[in-house]
Structures are given as structure tokens and as C-alpha cells.
Amino acid sequence: xxxxxxxxxxxxxxxxxxxxxxxxxxxxxxxxxxxxxxxxxxxxxxxxxxxxxxxxxxxxxxxxxxxxxxxxxxxxxxxxxxxxxxxxxxxxxxxxxxxxxxxxxxxxxxxxxxxxxxxxxxxxxxxxxxxxxxxxxxxxxxxxxxxxxxxxxxxxxxxxxxxxxxxxxxxxxxxxxxxxxxxxxxxxxxxxxxxxxxxxxxxxxxxxxxxxxxxxxxxxxxxxxxxxxxxxxxxxxxxxxxxxxxxxxxxxxxxxxxxxxxxxxxxxxxxxxxxxxxxxxxxxxxxxxxxxxxxxxxxxxxxxxxxxxxxxxxxxxxxxxxxxxxxxxxxxxxxxxxxxxxxxxxxxxxxxxxxxxxxxxxxxxxxxxxxxxxxxxxxxxxxxxxxxxxxxxxxxxxxxxxxxxxxxxxxxxxxxxxxxxxxxxxxxxxxxxxxxxxxxxxxxxxxxxxxx
Ligand code: HEC
Numbered sequence: 201x202x203x204x205x206x207x208x209x210x211x212x213x214x215x216x217x218x219x220x221x222x223x224x225x226x227x228x229x230x231x232x233x234x235x236x237x238x239x240x241x242x243x244x245x246x247x248x249x250x251x252x253x254x255x256x257x258x259x260x261x262x263x264x265x266x267x268x269x270x271x272x273x274x275x276x277x278x279x280x281x282x283x284x285x286x287x288x289x290x291x292x293x294x295x296x297x298x299x300x301x302x303x304x305x306x307x308x309x310x311x312x313x314x315x316x317x318x319x320x321x322x323x324x325x326x327x328x329x330x331x332x333x334x335x336x337x338x339x340x341x342x343x344x345x346x347x348x349x350x351x352x353x354x355x356x357x358x359x360x361x362x363x364x365x366x367x368x369x370x371x372x373x374x375x376x377x378x379x380x381x382x383x384x385x386x387x388x389x390x391x392x393x394x395x396x397x398x399x400x401x402x403x404x405x406x407x408x409x410x411x412x413x414x415x416x417x418x419x420x421x422x423x424x425x426x427x428x429x430x431x432x433x434x435x436x437x438x439x440x441x442x443x444x445x446x447x448x449x450x451x452x453x454x455x456x457x458x459x460x461x462x463x464x465x466x467x468x469x470x471x472x473x474x475x476x477x478x479x480x481x482x483x484x485x486x487x488x489x490x491x492x493x494x495x496x497x498x499x500x501x502x503x504x505x506x507x508x509x510x511x512x513x514x515x516x517x518x519x520x521x522x523x524x525x526x527x528x529x530x531x532x533x534x535x536x537x538x539x540x541x542x543x544x545x546x547x548x549x550x551x552x553x554x555x556x557x558x559x560x561x562x563x564x565x566x567x568x569x570x571x572x573x574x575x576x577x578x579x580x581x582x583x584x585x586x587x588x589x590x591x592x593x594x595x596x597x598x599x600x601x602x603x604x605x606x607x608x609x610x611x612x613x614x615x616x617x618x619x620x621x622x623x624x625x626x627x628x629x630x631x632x633x634x635x636x637x638x639x640x641x642x643x644x645x646x647x648x649x650x651x652x
Contacts (some may be wrong), residue, residue: 228283241401385452402435457522562643589648
């Protein structure tokens with residue numbers, strides 16, 4: 201756990217009690233994820249049906265119908281996404297921003313990726329007729345949008361996953377985004393999410409395309425009820441696969457956040473999901489003569505909604521448990537810092553005995569940059585200041601010292617066999633300019649001088 205940074209929390213109260221914020225976070229997240237699912241599922245189905253439409257034109261018209269819904273669901277997904285982001289910022293400021301810092305470059309890529317995906321979605325929708333003779337181009341546009349919609353959730357997932365494991369931040373920082381992506385259960389969760397997207401879109405289309413008002417002449421030889429079955433099947437198959445994907449998510453979840461309450465939520469969700477499967481199955485089996493949506497449809501929708509709420513709550517419970525200790529330590533660090541500040545304000549150090557090193561130039565720089573790893577006389581992670589001063593006391597010492605700080609290559613000191621293979625970070629001119637580095641050298645030489 202030595203690598204785990206514990207940054208101090210912001211010493212300001214939350215604007216609302218934490219449990220209220222947690223409820224807001226879950227509620228807004230559920231709204232957001234429903235529309236994200238419809239956006240992604242719609243995009244995948246539109247492209248799939250458009251491809252099927254190359255053989256059977258009915259599918260092409262169906263795909264066009266679906267494509268028209270995506271631009272609406274995506275707008276709602278984005279707008280509703282701001283809510284959970286704000287709530288998570290407040291509740292988990294330090295872990296969330298730490299994860300953002302680690303994945304920084306990829307994290308910010310969400311903006312251009314989303315922008316391009318949206319433009320492609322509009323292009324796909326509005327060029328349906330114009331590109332009717334250039335289907336390959338048109339399908340490629342839709343497929344590119346789908347691909348982007350598939351990539352973007354990876355970034356979000358990787359981030360909210362990473363924030364839960366502060367003890368792995370250092371590893372993530374060194375391994376880059378690839379390491380973050382393969383950390384814990386990002387991949388199983390992603391699979392779980394994509395399946396949910398297709399299932400919820402299937403259910404949405406049962407309603408959307410077989411309402412009384414919907415004008416669906418795509419399949420003249422097919423009744424509304426049989427069209428409905430088609431989409432029930434689209435919803436049922438991925439839902440069945442979830443019974444494998446869900447447990448996979450659970451067993452790949454690091455145990456730090458597991459709790460009885462969380463598992464109870466998951467259990468309840470599984471029971472409800474099994475009921476949903478049964479109802480969907482009955483809807484598909486039933487006679488072909490009901491033109492209107494059945495009551496059972498609404499039972500399915502409500503049960504699915506409750507499943508999503510239970511799952512999202514379980515997630516929040518997991519996160520809260522996983523981060524409990526870290527947040528407590530972070531608050532503690534904040535309190536300690538406040539105390540120190542208060543102490544020094546109350547006791548201005550004027551009369552205090554002066555640190556004898558304070559007069560040596562370079563001491564401030566050393567304290568600010570090096571003392572975390574180098575003691576004055578004690579060996580910490582790296583050698584002591586005294587030893588370092590002796591190493592670089594040669595005539596070419598100052599220049600060699602600058603080279604070391606810039607590159608940390610070719611150390612003068614031979615490592616003891618039992619030392620950990622730690623590397624020292626190099627400092628570029630942006631972090632310490634030439635004068636500061638030479639100042640540090642001067643300081644080390646001074647400290648290493650034998651005292652009378
Ligand atoms: C994150 C920890 C860390 C920080 C911060 C750090 N060092 Fe080091 N330093 C090390 C380690 C570890 C070694 C041993 C590396 C080796 O032998 O390869 C080392 C070695 C050195 C050496 C010996 C090089 C040699 O020739 O053998 C010098 C000099 C040195 N550090 C100076 C500094 C100065 C000056 C700073 C501040 C600007 C600093 N270090 C900040 C970890 C750190």
C-alpha cells in the first residue's frame with residue numbers, strides 16, 4: 201500500500217447530505233443509462249437492419265424508423281448524463297478526479313469522439329434517401345457512428361472502475377490507459393452493458409413500432425403482433441445471455457466493495473429478471489391476434505426498470521464500500537492539514553528556533569521536491585543528502601548532477617543488493633530550471649561538508 205496516494209479532501213462541507221447525493225446520483229444515472237442504452241442499441245440495430253434490408257427492403261425502412269429515434273435518445277442521454285457527473289464529482293471528488301488525472305488524455309477524447317459520433321448519426325439519418333443508391337457508403341456512416349458509440353462507454357467505464365481502487369492508481373499511471381482498461385472487471389461490465397443496450401432497445405421497439413399510432417407498412421404481409429414478436433426476441437436473447445454475463449461481472453469484481461446489502465440487491469434483480477424472461481417468452485408464444493400492446497408489456501417494462509434501479513443501487517453500494525476507508529483517510533489528511541495551518545497561524549514561527557539549514561540556498565527546493573524520497577542523513581527510497589553530496593563533490597560534479605536530474609541514467613552510486621528496484625523520476629526544465637538544479641547541487645555539497 202506504500203504506493204497509494206492519500207490526497208487531502210477539500211475541507212468544505214457537501215452541499216447536501218451524502219445519502220441524499222447518493223440517491224440523486226443513482227436516480228440520475230438510471231435515467232441517463234436508459235437513454236444511453238436506447239442510443240447504442242438503436243444504433244446497432246439500425247445498422248444491422250439496414251444490412252438485412254439489402255435483401256429485404258422492409259428491413260431497410262424499419263432501420264430508417266429506428267435511425268430517427270437515435271438522434272432523440274442520444275440528446276437525452278447526453279443531457280441526463282450531466283446529472284450523475286455532477287453528483288459523482290461532489291460525492292467522490294478526490295477519487296473521481298484522481299482517476300481523471302490518470303486517464304487524462306483519453307478521458308478528454310470523449311468530447312471529440314462524442315461530437316463526431318453525433319454528426320455521423322445525423323448524417324446517417326438525413327442521407328437515407330439521398331444515398332439510397334450508395335448503400336455501402338450509407339451503411340459505413342452508420343457503422344462508424346455505432347463503432348464510436350461502442351468505444352466511448354469503454355472510457356467512462358474504465359474511469360469509474362479505476363476510481364474505486366486507489367491502491368492501483370500508481371500501477372495505472374505507469375501502465376497507461378491499456379492497463380486501466382484491463383483492470384478488474386471493465387471488460388465483463390462492458391459486455392453486460394452492451395447486452396443490456398440491445399435488450400432495452402428491443403423492448404423499446406416493441407412499443408415504438410407496434411403502437412396503435414405507429415405506421416409500419418414495412419412488412420405488409422406481417423401483422424403488428426408478429427412484428428412485435430420479432431422485437432421481443434431481440435430483447436429476450438441478450439437478456440438470457442445476461443444470466444451468464446452478470447455472474448461473470450460479479451466474480452471478476454474485486455472483493456473490496458462487496459457487502460451483504462449489495463448482494464441482496466443483485467439477488468432481487470436476478471429474480472425479477474427471471475420473471476421478465478418468462479413474460480417475454482409468453483408474449484412470443486401467445487396467439488398472433490392481439491393488435492394492441494398487452495398489459496404484460498407494461499409489467500415487463502416496470503420490472504426491467506426496477507432491475508436497472510436495483511443494479512445501479514448495487515453499484516453505488518459497492519463503490520461506497522470500496523472507497524470508504526480511502527475517503528476516511530482523505531478526510532483525516534484534510535483535518536490534519538487544517539490543524540497544522542491553524543497551529544502555525546496561532547503560533548507564528550518568529551520566535552521558534554531556526555532550522556540551521558534554512559540559510560543554505562537550495563534547501564527550499566530540496567524540501568519541496570526531493571525530501572519525499574531522500575532524507576538529509578537517512579536513506580529513504582533513495583540515498584541521503586549527505587551521500588549524494590559526496591557522490592557529486594568531484595570537479596565535474598555540478599554538470600554531472602544536472603545530467604542525472606534530467607535523465608536519471610547512469611547513477612554514480614552502486615545500488616546495494618537488497619535495495620528495491622525503484623527508479624527516480626527525471627525532472628525536465630519545466631519542473632526545475634537549470635539554476636534551481638545547480639542550487640540543489642550547491643545545497644548537497646554544503647550538507648555533505650564535514651561539520652567541525
Ligand atoms: C520518487 C522518489 C524520488 C524523488 C522525489 C527524488 N529521488 Fe533522487 N533518487 C531516488 C531513487 C530511488 C534513487 C536511486 C536510483 C538509482 O540508483 O537508480 C535516487 C537517486 C538519486 C541520486 C543519486 C544518483 C547517483 O548518481 O547515484 C541523486 C543525486 C538524487 N537522487 C537526487 C535527487 C534530487 C536532487 C531530487 C529532487 C529534485 C530527487 N532526487 C528526488 C528517488 C527519488
